[in-house]
Structures are given as structure tokens and as C-alpha cells.
Amino acid sequence: MEQLSFFKEEGQTPGLPVSLLDYRAEFFEAGEGKALMERLIKDSLWKQRVVKMYDKEVVTPRLTAWYGDPEAYNYTVLGKSAPLPRTADLLMIRKKVELIAGISFNSVLLNYYRDGNDSVAWHSDNEKALGTHPVIASVTFGQVRSFDIRNKADHSLKYSIRLEHGSLMIMKGDLQVNWNHRIAKSTKPMTERLNLTFRVVI
């Protein structure tokens, strides 16, 4: 069972480690972000994946879509499915993100959280195909949700960051090595949220 968020609901945890996360509010202007969110939700080929957990088949509590260059095929976490060709919106967002991140991304995973019941459980993006210390750029549109991070070895070391509409967060350093992250379910009424994580699949 996934827990509800045990962090403070409002504000960022003070002292977020800058070596792990680079957060920029209002990376996209609110109106442009809203238009992009609406188009991307309408245009993307959404799938609800089934994963095996403790021998049981579980449907992921969110919708996903996978876009990128054909060589990103190697991304096993998505069942080695070939990424779809990116749309003009995805290419435009990628270009803007790459100027800040300073690297080129060959793929993007879209997560669509329909309401507060949708979530992603504790995990790290540490698949072989992402390399050892991946830089992953995360763009958020829509409902503000808490992004929790927790040290793998010491669960009392934890932070929470509110990912706001139009924000950019770059995950880097040893975030995927020594930390897990999640978007917890919420009991508060929540509207839809779209998250894009730009990745380099090698």
C-alpha cells in the first residue's frame, strides 16, 4: 500500500540539496503552460501499464506516454517499447529545457495524473539504460503536487518540493543512486497534472 504524504503540505522543505535538484518556478508562463498541457493531454497516446508486483499484476495509478528517438528503444522499464515520434510541442519544450540543462535529451516520458488518486510509488530512475548519474529534466503543468525524496539508506533524511504549474526541476548528482522519490496520493481534491521527464537513454 502506498502511504499518504507525511511531509508538510505547504511550502518547500528548507535546505533542499542543490547538488541533487535545481528548481525553477515559472519556467513556462502560466497561460502558455495551460495551453501546452491541454494540447499534450489531448494529443498523446496514453497507456495505463500493467506491472508485476509480488507476483500480482497491478495497473499503474496514472497514464503514461513515451516519445523520443528510435534508439531510446532500449529503455527496459517500459517493456522495450519503441518511443513514438515527438510532436512539435514536445520538440519546443525539449529545446527550452536543453538550454538550461546543457545536454541533449533523446526521449521523454509523460505522466498524466488525473486526480489526487493518481500517484507514483517510491522509486529511483536507475535503470542501466539511463547510465550511472543521469540528468533528468522534469517539467510540470497543472495541479501542484508534492515531490518527496528520501535517502535510501536513512529514511529520516527526506525533503519535499512542491512542483508548481510551469516549473522546471533538474534531477542530477547522485539523486537516482542514493535517493528514492515519489508523488504520493492525496486525500485533498485535486485536478489534473501533467509531468514530462526528459531523459538520455544510452
Ligand SMILES: O=C(O)CCC(=O)C(=O)O
Ligand atoms: O511526476 C513526477 O513529477 C515524477 C515522475 C517520475 O518520477 C518518473 O516518471 O520517473
Ligand SMILES: [Fe+2]
Ligand atoms: Fe522517477
